[in-house]
Amino acid sequence: MANPVMTLGGHRGLGRARPPRGTTLNSNPELAVHARLAAMATAARPALLERERELGELLAAARDAERGRGRLVVIEGPAGIGKTRLLREARERAARAGMRVLAARASELERDFPFAVVRQLLEPALAAADDGARRELLGAAAAPAAAVVGPSPDVTAGDQAADPSFATLNGLYWLVSNLSEAVPTLVAVDDGHWCDQASLRFLSFLAPRLEDLPVLLVVATRPAADDAALARLATDPAARLLRPRTLSAAAVAELVHAAFAGAASDEYCAAVEHVTGGNPFLVHELLAQLAAEGGSGASEEAAHVRDVVPATIAHAVLVRLARAPESARRLVRALAVLGDGAEVRLAAALAELPRDAAADAADALVAAGVLEPGRPLRFLHPLLRAAVYDDTPAAWRAARHARAAGLLRAEGAEPERIAVHLVATDPGDAEAVVETLRRAARRALDRAAPESAVAYLKRALREGRGDRDELARMLVTAGLRATDPAAFEGIGFDLVAEMLADPPASTAVAAELGIWLYGGGRRREGARLLEQAAAAAARSGDHDLAMRLAAQRIASDQLRLSKAREEMAAYGARVRPGSSGERLFLAMEAYAASLGGEPGAVDVARRGLDGGRIFREQPGSPAPYGALWVLLFADELDEAGRVIEFALHDARERRALIGITLGTAFRGRLAQARGDVAGAEADLRSAAELIRVHTADVRALPTVLAWLLDALVERGEPAAAERELVAVGLGAEIPPAPWLNDVLFQRGRARLAVGRLDDGLADLLEAGRRDQAADRSNPAAMPWASAAAPALAARGRGDDARELVADELDRARRWGAARPIANALRVSGLLEGGDAGLERLREAVALLEDSPARLEHARALADLGAALRRANRRADAREPLRRALDLARHGGALAVARRAHEELAATGERLRPLAAAGADSLTPSERRIAELAAAGQSNREIAQALFLTVKTVETHLSNAYRKLDIRSRRELAPALAGSRS
Ligand SMILES: Nc1ncnc2c1ncn2[C@@H]1O[C@H](COP(=O)(O)OP(=O)(O)O)[C@@H](O)[C@H]1O
Ligand SMILES: [Mg+2]
Incomplete structure (x- = not known):
C-alpha cells in the first residue's frame, strides 16, 4: 500500500492542487511518491471535524447579513486550532449562497504596511469593476477611499495639515457600503493578529456600523491580548466570539486512521492525541513527519511517538526540507523572506533560480506539504514560514x-x-x-x-x-x-533634548511636540519648549507663530485669566493690523474678555471672526470657537448662526473632523438658546458620537458633554444626563480643571432636577468657586448663582441665596445681554415673592419679548404664570402659561412645557394631555432627518451629511412617516410645518 500520510499532504491543498510536474520530482523518489498521492487525494476533501456549532453560528450570522443586519464574528484561538480552515469553509459557503466575498490575510512581514489588509480586501473588487462602475463605487462620500485603494493612491484625502483619518475611514466605509448595496457581502480577515494598525482602525470603525449593512465581517485571530485595537474588536459587545476547541480523542483517532488507511492501533492514536493535545495543525504535521519516517501506526511505535516534543513539531518541516532538492530549499527560504503571496517570478529572482526550476521547486514544496498548491506561493501554515525563516542566520x-x-x-x-x-x-x-x-x-x-x-x-x-x-x-x-509614547525611542538620539537645545530648529515641531509632552505628563519640558520656540519665532520675525505657541502654552498651563491676558497682551501689541495674526489675537482676547464680563468683548469677537474668515485661516485651532462663544454669550444668535454655518461648511469641505464636530455642537447650543431643545439634543448627540466613535479630538468632549447635559435637563430627562456622565467616568469626582467646570455646573443642575438637592447644590457652589478662582465672572457663560439659589433657599439659607443672585444680576447688567439679566431677575423674583417678586418676573418677561432667546423666554413666562396662580390670580396666570406651553412644546423643551402644563391645569383650564403627537412626537434625530428629506435631500445625501448609514436614515424616516401619518415624501413638508403653526 502506498504511503498513506501524503493523503494528508494533499488534503491540506483542499482541492486546488494542479498536477505536479515531473522532471525535478523524478530525481527524488520520495517526493515523487508523495506528489502522486497528493494528486490522488485532492479529489476528495477530508472531513472538517467537530466544528458543527461554529459553522452553525457563522451560517446564522451570514443569514442575518443577507437580511440587512450585518454582524461581526471573531474566531479566536491559538495557532493551528483551525481558524483558517473555518474561515475558508465560511467563504466557500457564502460564495455558494451568492454572497460577495472580500477576503484578506494579514502577514507578519506586512504589519507596518499601511492598509495592507484593507487593500487586499477591496482592491480586487475595484479592479474587477469597469470604469463606470468603479467611478460609482468611489463616488461622493466614498471618494476619500481612493487615497487608499484607488487607481491613483497618491491623492491626499482631505486637509493636508489635518489628520486624514476620519475622511479616509469614512470613505472606506462608504466604499464597503456601496459594494454591498447590491449583493450581501462577506468580509473575511485571516490572521488578524498581524493586521496593520490602519486596517485595524478601519475594522473597528466598520464594526459598530455593520448593523445597517448587509455585511458579515469575520476576523480570525490568535488571542489578541497585546494589541489594544484588536482586543477591543474581539470584546465588542456586538461581536460573536467563536473559540474553536481542540479535537477530541475520537476525532484525532479519525485523522490517524485516515492517514494510515485504518491500520493504526488504538495506542498509537492515543499517543498522537497525547503529544498534540488535539491541535489539528500539530496532528497533521506530526502525522506527516511520522509517515516521512516510514511509520506504520503499529502499537510498538506508540512509545516513540510519545517522545516527540510538541514544540518541535512545526520544526519537523526542516527535516522534511533537508531531504528536498537544493532548489526547493533555496526557493522556500526566499519565500520566507518575501512573505506569503509572492509571485514566482520574484521568488525565483531572490533565490537566484531560473523560472522553470523555481516552478518545479514550488511543486516539490507543495508535494512535501510545505506550500499550498496554486499561485501565488503560500505556506500551508504561517508556523511553517516562521520555522523556515527562523532557521536562517540573521x-x-x-x-x-x-x-x-x-x-x-x-x-x-x-x-x-x-x-x-x-x-x-x-x-x-x-x-x-x-x-x-x-x-x-x-x-x-x-x-x-x-x-x-x-x-x-x-x-x-x-x-x-x-x-x-x-x-x-x-x-x-x-x-x-x-499616540505612540515610544515614537522617539530607538532613533539614536534624544529628540526632545535636541529640540530644547536648538530653539530655532524647534519652531517647526514645537506645537505638536508640545501636545505630546503635555499629554505624556512632561509639563515642564513642554512649557520650556513652547516658550523657547515662541521666542525663537519672534526673533526670526514670525510673529504669528510666536503668538500661537504662546497661546498654546498658556492654555496647556491653565493660567488664570488675568495672567493669561497679561502675557498675551505683549503679542497683541505687535500684530499687524488687518492680518490673520491680528484676527487670531482678537479672537483669543475677546474670549478672555467675555469671561471677565467686559461688554466690549463682542465687538472684539466680531473683528476677530470677520464673518467666519478666521475659521479658514486657523484650521484646527480652538481660538475661533472662543470668539463664536462670545456671540452666544451676547445673545447675538442670528449672527452666530451665520458664522456657525460658514465654519461647518468650511470644515465639511476640508473633511476636518474636529471642525465638523465643533460646528455641529455649536449649532446645537445655538438651537437650544433659540428654544429648539429637540434640535439641540440631536446635534449634541451627534457631536458626542463623532468624538466617541470617530475619535475626533477628545479635548472637545467636555464642552460637548456639558451642553448635552443641559439639553437633556431641558428635555426633561435629567436621569439620562447622569447616565452620560457615568459613561465617561465623571459620575463621581470631577477634577478641578477649567475645561471641566461646565460639566460640573451641568451635573449640579441635573442633580437638582432629579431631586438630589444637597448634591446638586454642592456641585453648583463648587463650580462657582472654581469659576471665581479663574477670574471668570460672566453669568452668560455660567449662571451658577441663580441655578443654586432656589436650592439654597430651600435649605433655609434664603439670605445667602438673595445675596448671590443680586450679585449675579449686577454682573449680568454689566455684561448687558438680555438672557443672563432676565434669568437673574426671574430667580430673584422667585426668591422675593409677593408683588415685588411678580414685578421682577414681569420685567424678565418684558426683556425677552423681542429676544431670539426663546427657551429663556418660555421659562420666564412659566414662572410668571405660576407665581400669578399662587397669588390666586388664575385668570391672569393663563395667558403667560399658555404662551410658555406653546413656546416650550414646539421646541421640545419638555421640562418647561410640563411645568407650564401642570400650572395651567391647576388654573382650571381644560387641556389635552401633553403626550406628544404628530410632529412633536418625533425624536430629535427623526425630526432632523425628516426636515432634510422635506428639503429635498435623498436618503443617501442625508446619510452622508449626518455621517449616518442609509439604513439608519430609512428607519428614522419610516418612523417619522408613521408618527406623522403620511405615506410620501411630498407630504413631509406640510406635515412638519402644520404642527408648528
Ligand atoms: N476541525 C478540523 N478537523 C480536521 N482538520 C482540521 C480541523 N481544523 C483544522 N484542521 C486542519 O488543521 C490544520 C491547521 O488548521 P488552520 O485552520 O490552518 O489553523 P489556524 O488557522 O487556526 O492556525 C489545517 O491543515 C487544517 O486543514
Ligand atoms: Mg490560520
Missing part, C-alpha cells in the same frame, strides 16, 4: 531583505512594498534607502496610517543619511497622530 536574512528591496525598486514597486523589506535590513548609509522610507512615510501620513510612518521614519533616521530635521519633523507628526 545577517543572511537582513541581506536577503535588502536584495528583495532592490528587486522591488527595480520593478518600480510602491514605496511601502519596498519598505516592508527595508525595515528588516541592517542600517547602512544609503541615500536611496532613506528616500524610499521618507516617501513611504509621507504616503502613510497622507493615508491615515501614522503607525507605519513612525516605523519607516525611525528606520530612516537610523540610516544616518538624508535630511534629519525633516525626518524628525515628520516623526513628531506621526508619533502624535499614532
Whole structure:
C-alpha cells in the first residue's frame, strides 16, 4: 500500500492542487511518491471535524447579513486550532449562497504596511469593476477611499495639515457600503493578529456600523491580548466570539486512521492525541513527519511517538526540507523572506533560480506539504514560514531583505512594498534607502496610517543619511497622530533634548511636540519648549507663530485669566493690523474678555471672526470657537448662526473632523438658546458620537458633554444626563480643571432636577468657586448663582441665596445681554415673592419679548404664570402659561412645557394631555432627518451629511412617516410645518 500520510499532504491543498510536474520530482523518489498521492487525494476533501456549532453560528450570522443586519464574528484561538480552515469553509459557503466575498490575510512581514489588509480586501473588487462602475463605487462620500485603494493612491484625502483619518475611514466605509448595496457581502480577515494598525482602525470603525449593512465581517485571530485595537474588536459587545476547541480523542483517532488507511492501533492514536493535545495543525504535521519516517501506526511505535516534543513539531518541516532538492530549499527560504503571496517570478529572482526550476521547486514544496498548491506561493501554515525563516542566520536574512528591496525598486514597486523589506535590513548609509522610507512615510501620513510612518521614519533616521530635521519633523507628526509614547525611542538620539537645545530648529515641531509632552505628563519640558520656540519665532520675525505657541502654552498651563491676558497682551501689541495674526489675537482676547464680563468683548469677537474668515485661516485651532462663544454669550444668535454655518461648511469641505464636530455642537447650543431643545439634543448627540466613535479630538468632549447635559435637563430627562456622565467616568469626582467646570455646573443642575438637592447644590457652589478662582465672572457663560439659589433657599439659607443672585444680576447688567439679566431677575423674583417678586418676573418677561432667546423666554413666562396662580390670580396666570406651553412644546423643551402644563391645569383650564403627537412626537434625530428629506435631500445625501448609514436614515424616516401619518415624501413638508403653526 502506498504511503498513506501524503493523503494528508494533499488534503491540506483542499482541492486546488494542479498536477505536479515531473522532471525535478523524478530525481527524488520520495517526493515523487508523495506528489502522486497528493494528486490522488485532492479529489476528495477530508472531513472538517467537530466544528458543527461554529459553522452553525457563522451560517446564522451570514443569514442575518443577507437580511440587512450585518454582524461581526471573531474566531479566536491559538495557532493551528483551525481558524483558517473555518474561515475558508465560511467563504466557500457564502460564495455558494451568492454572497460577495472580500477576503484578506494579514502577514507578519506586512504589519507596518499601511492598509495592507484593507487593500487586499477591496482592491480586487475595484479592479474587477469597469470604469463606470468603479467611478460609482468611489463616488461622493466614498471618494476619500481612493487615497487608499484607488487607481491613483497618491491623492491626499482631505486637509493636508489635518489628520486624514476620519475622511479616509469614512470613505472606506462608504466604499464597503456601496459594494454591498447590491449583493450581501462577506468580509473575511485571516490572521488578524498581524493586521496593520490602519486596517485595524478601519475594522473597528466598520464594526459598530455593520448593523445597517448587509455585511458579515469575520476576523480570525490568535488571542489578541497585546494589541489594544484588536482586543477591543474581539470584546465588542456586538461581536460573536467563536473559540474553536481542540479535537477530541475520537476525532484525532479519525485523522490517524485516515492517514494510515485504518491500520493504526488504538495506542498509537492515543499517543498522537497525547503529544498534540488535539491541535489539528500539530496532528497533521506530526502525522506527516511520522509517515516521512516510514511509520506504520503499529502499537510498538506508540512509545516513540510519545517522545516527540510538541514544540518541535512545526520544526519537523526542516527535516522534511533537508531531504528536498537544493532548489526547493533555496526557493522556500526566499519565500520566507518575501512573505506569503509572492509571485514566482520574484521568488525565483531572490533565490537566484531560473523560472522553470523555481516552478518545479514550488511543486516539490507543495508535494512535501510545505506550500499550498496554486499561485501565488503560500505556506500551508504561517508556523511553517516562521520555522523556515527562523532557521536562517540573521545577517543572511537582513541581506536577503535588502536584495528583495532592490528587486522591488527595480520593478518600480510602491514605496511601502519596498519598505516592508527595508525595515528588516541592517542600517547602512544609503541615500536611496532613506528616500524610499521618507516617501513611504509621507504616503502613510497622507493615508491615515501614522503607525507605519513612525516605523519607516525611525528606520530612516537610523540610516544616518538624508535630511534629519525633516525626518524628525515628520516623526513628531506621526508619533502624535499614532499616540505612540515610544515614537522617539530607538532613533539614536534624544529628540526632545535636541529640540530644547536648538530653539530655532524647534519652531517647526514645537506645537505638536508640545501636545505630546503635555499629554505624556512632561509639563515642564513642554512649557520650556513652547516658550523657547515662541521666542525663537519672534526673533526670526514670525510673529504669528510666536503668538500661537504662546497661546498654546498658556492654555496647556491653565493660567488664570488675568495672567493669561497679561502675557498675551505683549503679542497683541505687535500684530499687524488687518492680518490673520491680528484676527487670531482678537479672537483669543475677546474670549478672555467675555469671561471677565467686559461688554466690549463682542465687538472684539466680531473683528476677530470677520464673518467666519478666521475659521479658514486657523484650521484646527480652538481660538475661533472662543470668539463664536462670545456671540452666544451676547445673545447675538442670528449672527452666530451665520458664522456657525460658514465654519461647518468650511470644515465639511476640508473633511476636518474636529471642525465638523465643533460646528455641529455649536449649532446645537445655538438651537437650544433659540428654544429648539429637540434640535439641540440631536446635534449634541451627534457631536458626542463623532468624538466617541470617530475619535475626533477628545479635548472637545467636555464642552460637548456639558451642553448635552443641559439639553437633556431641558428635555426633561435629567436621569439620562447622569447616565452620560457615568459613561465617561465623571459620575463621581470631577477634577478641578477649567475645561471641566461646565460639566460640573451641568451635573449640579441635573442633580437638582432629579431631586438630589444637597448634591446638586454642592456641585453648583463648587463650580462657582472654581469659576471665581479663574477670574471668570460672566453669568452668560455660567449662571451658577441663580441655578443654586432656589436650592439654597430651600435649605433655609434664603439670605445667602438673595445675596448671590443680586450679585449675579449686577454682573449680568454689566455684561448687558438680555438672557443672563432676565434669568437673574426671574430667580430673584422667585426668591422675593409677593408683588415685588411678580414685578421682577414681569420685567424678565418684558426683556425677552423681542429676544431670539426663546427657551429663556418660555421659562420666564412659566414662572410668571405660576407665581400669578399662587397669588390666586388664575385668570391672569393663563395667558403667560399658555404662551410658555406653546413656546416650550414646539421646541421640545419638555421640562418647561410640563411645568407650564401642570400650572395651567391647576388654573382650571381644560387641556389635552401633553403626550406628544404628530410632529412633536418625533425624536430629535427623526425630526432632523425628516426636515432634510422635506428639503429635498435623498436618503443617501442625508446619510452622508449626518455621517449616518442609509439604513439608519430609512428607519428614522419610516418612523417619522408613521408618527406623522403620511405615506410620501411630498407630504413631509406640510406635515412638519402644520404642527408648528
Ligand atoms: N476541525 C478540523 N478537523 C480536521 N482538520 C482540521 C480541523 N481544523 C483544522 N484542521 C486542519 O488543521 C490544520 C491547521 O488548521 P488552520 O485552520 O490552518 O489553523 P489556524 O488557522 O487556526 O492556525 C489545517 O491543515 C487544517 O486543514
Ligand atoms: Mg490560520
